[in-house]
Amino acid sequence: xxxxxxxxxxxxxxxxxxxxxxxxxxxxxxxxxxxxxxxxxxxxxxxxxxxxxxxxxxxxxxxxxxxxxxxxxxxxxxxxxxxxxxxxxxxxxxxxxxxxxxxxxxxxxxxxxxxxxxx
Numbered sequence: 001x002x003x004x005x006x007x008x009x010x011x012x013x014x015x016x017x018x019x020x021x022x023x024x025x026x027x028x029x030x031x032x033x034x035x036x037x038x039x040x041x042x043x044x045x046x047x048x049x050x051x052x053x054x055x056x057x058x059x060x061x062x063x064x065x066x067x068x069x070x071x072x073x074x075x076x077x078x079x080x081x082x083x084x085x086x087x088x089x090x091x092x093x094x095x096x097x098x099x100x101x102x103x104x105x106x107x108x109x110x111x112x113x114x115x116x117x118x119x
Contacts, residue, residue, distance in 0.1 A: 021073035024061070028068040033061055037071075 040053035049066035059074030
């Protein structure tokens with residue numbers, strides 16, 4: 001059963017997967033153009049067999065009387081710039097401690113603080 005489902009999917013998806021615009025020729029019928037270019041995003045139909053199929057990236061096919069008259073293949077995908085290797089930011093420097101009051105510094109140094117002289 002799984003093989004049948006896979007085979008069915010591949011057969012149905014083949015026209016979407018194979019978009020060979022190089023094989024497209026003036027005078028082709030719609031079925032042949034569909035096999036070459038794949039499924040269009042938008043189909044504009046008019047009287048007399050005239051139509052325009054629009055594809056991704058500015059591709060299009062114009063039909064006159066049911067046959068390919070003009071086309072332009074989609075533009076190639078723009079190359080994505082290579083991602084630069086980034087290093088994590090350096091840690092922020094530690095904040096210096098607030099200066100201690102003079103009385104505490106004197107106590108830590110075990111030196112007596114002189115009392116102010118009386119006049």
